[in-house]
Amino acid sequence: MGSRVTIKDIARSTGTSVASVHRALHGGSGVGEDLRRRILEEAQRSHYQIDESASLLRRSMIQITVLLPKPEKNERFYYGGLWQGITREAARLQKAKARIRMIGTDYGVDQFSHALEKLYDESAMMNEKIDGLVTICDDEESAAWITRFIRRGTAVALVDRSLPINGITCCAEVSVEDMGKTAMELAGLYSRGKGTPKDIRDGRRKIILINSSRHRSSTKVFSGAARKRLQEEWHADPPSLVEYHETEEARVRANLRSMLQDDPPEAVISASARATFWVCDEIARFYRENPGRIRERPPVIGTDLFPEQEEFFEDGTLKAVIYQSHLTSGEHCLSHLFDHLVGLDRSCGTILHQPLCIIMKDNYRSFLPDDLQKNKVIS
Amino acid sequence: MGSRVTIKDIARSTGTSVASVHRALHGGSGVGEDLRRRILEEAQRSHYQIDESASLLRRSMIQITVLLPKPEKNERFYYGGLWQGITREAARLQKAKARIRMIGTDYGVDQFSHALEKLYDESAMMNEKIDGLVTICDDEESAAWITRFIRRGTAVALVDRSLPINGITCCAEVSVEDMGKTAMELAGLYSRGKGTPKDIRDGRRKIILINSSRHRSSTKVFSGAARKRLQEEWHADPPSLVEYHETEEARVRANLRSMLQDDPPEAVISASARATFWVCDEIARFYRENPGRIRERPPVIGTDLFPEQEEFFEDGTLKAVIYQSHLTSGEHCLSHLFDHLVGLDRSCGTILHQPLCIIMKDNYRSFLPDDLQKNKVIS
DNA sequence: TTGAAAGCGCTAACAA
DNA sequence: TTGTTAGCGCTTTCAA
Numbered sequence: 144m145g146s147r148v149t150i151k152d153i154a155r156s157t158g159t160s161v162a163s164v165h166r167a168l169h170g171g172s173g174v175g176e177d178l179r180r181r182i183l184e185e186a187q188r189s190h191y192q193i194d195e196s197a198s199l200l201r202r203s204m205i206q207i208t209v210l211l212p213k214p215e216k217n218e219r220f221y222y223g224g225l226w227q228g229i230t231r232e233a234a235r236l237q238k239a240k241a242r243i244r245m246i247g248t249d250y251g252v253d254q255f256s257h258a259l260e261k262l263y264d265e266s267a268m269m270n271e272k273i274d275g276l277v278t279i280c281d282d283e284e285s286a287a288w289i290t291r292f293i294r295r296g297t298a299v300a301l302v303d304r305s306l307p308i309n310g311i312t313c314c315a316e317v318s319v320e321d322m323g324k325t326a327m328e329l330a331g332l333y334s335r336g337k338g339t340p341k342d343i344r345d346g347r348r349k350i351i352l353i354n355s356s357r358h359r360s361s362t363k364v365f366s367g368a369a370r371k372r373l374q375e376e377w378h379a380d381p382p383s384l385v386e387y388h389e390t391e392e393a394r395v396r397a398n399l400r401s402m403l404q405d406d407p408p409e410a411v412i413s414a415s416a417r418a419t420f421w422v423c424d425e426i427a428r429f430y431r432e433n434p435g436r437i438r439e440r441p442p443v444i445g446t447d448l449f450p451e452q453e454e455f456f457e458d459g460t461l462k463a464v465i466y467q468s469h470l471t472s473g474e475h476c477l478s479h480l481f482d483h484l485v486g487l488d489r490s491c492g493t494i495l496h497q498p499l500c501i502i503m504k505d506n507y508r509s510f511l512p513d514d515l516q517k518n519k520v521i522s
Numbered sequence: 523m524g525s526r527v528t529i530k531d532i533a534r535s536t537g538t539s540v541a542s543v544h545r546a547l548h549g550g551s552g553v554g555e556d557l558r559r560r561i562l563e564e565a566q567r568s569h570y571q572i573d574e575s576a577s578l579l580r581r582s583m584i585q586i587t588v589l590l591p592k593p594e595k596n597e598r599f600y601y602g603g604l605w606q607g608i609t610r611e612a613a614r615l616q617k618a619k620a621r622i623r624m625i626g627t628d629y630g631v632d633q634f635s636h637a638l639e640k641l642y643d644e645s646a647m648m649n650e651k652i653d654g655l656v657t658i659c660d661d662e663e664s665a666a667w668i669t670r671f672i673r674r675g676t677a678v679a680l681v682d683r684s685l686p687i688n689g690i691t692c693c694a695e696v697s698v699e700d701m702g703k704t705a706m707e708l709a710g711l712y713s714r715g716k717g718t719p720k721d722i723r724d725g726r727r728k729i730i731l732i733n734s735s736r737h738r739s740s741t742k743v744f745s746g747a748a749r750k751r752l753q754e755e756w757h758a759d760p761p762s763l764v765e766y767h768e769t770e771e772a773r774v775r776a777n778l779r780s781m782l783q784d785d786p787p788e789a790v791i792s793a794s795a796r797a798t799f800w801v802c803d804e805i806a807r808f809y810r811e812n813p814g815r816i817r818e819r820p821p822v823i824g825t826d827l828f829p830e831q832e833e834f835f836e837d838g839t840l841k842a843v844i845y846q847s848h849l850t851s852g853e854h855c856l857s858h859l860f861d862h863l864v865g866l867d868r869s870c871g872t873i874l875h876q877p878l879c880i881i882m883k884d885n886y887r888s889f890l891p892d893d894l895q896k897n898k899v900i901s
Numbered sequence: 902t903t904g905a906a907a908g909c910g911c912t913a914a915c916a917a
Numbered sequence: 918t919t920g921t922t923a924g925c926g927c928t929t930t931c932a933a
Contacts, residue, residue, distance in 0.1 A: 196575035
């Protein structure tokens with residue numbers, strides 16, 4: 144085995160020069176159509192594989208921009224972890240002659256297209272090339288801007304389940320349907336354990352689902368799956384599922400508080416990271432203020448993973464979270480995008496399936512990216 | 523930023539040649555003590571970092587051997603996934619001038635030291651150098667052979683929680699204590715949901731724990747954690763925990779069957795991959811043969827992830843498994859070992875903490891390494 | 902013990 | 918459109 148095929152070999156056997164082989168292998172501009180075909184055929188035939196280290200050695204820096212909401216305020220729950228994963232991978236890629244520019248924008252998810260527009264215009268004006276872009280896309284306007292980037296030759300990776308866009312390099316994804324099913328399964332487990340027979344026949348069997356805003360496609364999928372699971376599994380006398388859409392914080396909190404006061408639900412499911420925080424915080428507070436009613440406390444099933452959850456796991460407010468691995472999503476996207484830019488494979492539309500994790504009190508810590516936790520050195 | 527420090531720079535500023543710098547940086551044989559010190563100081567001072575791609579380009583192939591039990595018979599449940607993860611990473615490393623030799627030995631975990639002995643003797647006889655070794659270590663004899671490998675200059679990575687060995691490069695690990703706690707939490711959830719008030723006050727509240735063989739240190743940790751959790755959480759009237767040690771298949775099955783017949787337990791926890799299969803298979807069979815008694819069926823909480831589980835998740839026998847990410851353990855070990863061999867950092871004893879996952883019916887698929895599942899291409 | 906020099910396979914600049 | 922050539926930073930061989 145030993146020696147692999149090099150561009151030199153291909154140049155020799157097609158009777159041309161290494162430069163032409165190189166050009167044919169990369170995009171192909173500047174080579175005759177005929178020669179190019181012959182070279183590509185020979186490369187295929189001889190199982191040519193690029194030697195990435197050699198390529199790296201001489202190549203100019205690859206410019207990758209990461210554009211995501213700043214992990215602050217309401218965006219901190221979800222984007223905090225995402226940024227962490229990306230930061231970790233970025234550190235690795237620094238060594239590989241990549242320049243990763245990380246831009247945390249003040250535009251939230253809802254006006255994100257403005258951030259894309261701004262980046263597009265700026266880089267056009269400064270005449271700087273962006274080889275790769277890691278970002279999110281949750282609405283049509285953003286999709287339009289991303290398409291512009293792609294047309295201009297930028298490879299794009301999306302870190303989130305999102306709109307399908309033509310020519311995207313890769314995107315990370317988990318099954319939202321499985322998230323909905325799993326959330327309901329957990330709600331069932333924790334609530335059935337609690338209810339006394341009296342409560343159960345009391346008419347106030349009600350499960351609350353706090354979902355994301357109505358216009359996201361994933362919102363409907365989550366609630367449909369949860370609803371279906373509820374009917375399938377709760378054979379007799381299923382509780383009713385009451386759905387709210389996360390609007391603003393104050394309303395979610397006020398709603399919840401009045402329910403706890405008058406008509407405590409059997410369980411609360413939150414389908415978004417921020418609402419998970421609001422719900423836990425509100426419930427924890429309510430039963431601190433009304434310790435006598437603690438036996439009514441509904442179990443909370445949340446979404447995503449963020450540091451503030453630890454407290455709620457500890458005091459028993461939060462029972463489980465459905466975690467879509469956003470920490471590794473960012474890592475995988477960046478890494479895949481880089482490999483794509485470096486390698487010869489220019490395939491598009493790769494879906495990076497992320498595992499769907501269930502996190503409870505006792506395995507919470509093992510998911511933290513904390514340096515105290517990871518890669519500790521013994522002896 | 524731009525240009526980094528190279529060995530050339532160091533050679534210039536210490537007034538010597540690149541060759542000496544190289545020698546000083548790697549082990550240092552063949553350089554005068556004085557010169558070596560000056561070079562290392564200068565490297566430190568100027569924050570020299572090796573350029574791995576340049577290093578790779580010229581270097582001879584790195585030889586890494588993976589030695590693990592063949593994923594067959596009883597070993598297939600655990601080692602099947604491990605091999606898969608390693609195979610995946612190996613494919614990636616092929617491109618980076620590594621030769622990964624994968625040896626599936628017929629020696630099982632219990633006589634694994636013989637496999638190590640054989641490898642050691644063979645490679646000594648053939649006079650071939652093994653730069654890195656990925657393997658397991660669960661007993662003193664194996665530890666002794668591994669120490670010999672290390673002394674001979676082989677870097678060793680262990681894919682499993684195991685005995686502490688001096689000079690090991692890295693090992694993958696999850697918290698067995700958290701595994702035990704989580705298993706009991708799940709057993710509680712699924713059994714409390716099932717029991718009618720009558721059953722609950724019936725005296726036959728019993729949870730079965732089928733653990734690994736007694737001499738493994740992790741065995742004790744798992745059962746201790748489970749027991750503690752049982753007492754803490756089951757405030758009133760906790761069921762008793764009956765522990766069996768997985769010996770051979772036939773006995774586990776026979777024991778279980780007679781229990782199902784005479785005195786069905788409230789839940790069954792299995793702490794090993796193979797026992798999980800035996801238990802599920804036996805329980806599924808029993809209630810196929812005795813469909814009338816299905817309401818007595820105890821929920822099973824298993825360990826690890828393997829393809830045969832799908833069936834048991836579907837038919838409701840298996841409720842949840844505690845999964846120690848052995849798929850990524852192998853990947854991470856191999857990858858870390860390679861980086862270690864390639865880079866200049868020769869730190870030892872890195873623990874690669876793996877997340878502890880809870881897998882249920884609805885997120886089972888998202889953990890499968892299946893090509894149908896991972897990196898699917900759209901459009 | 903030290904140094905000089907020839908590449909590793911590829912990229913990019915330049916020349917034809 | 919095509920070919921020639923000079924390195925990238927490092928490892929390795931050979932000679933001093």
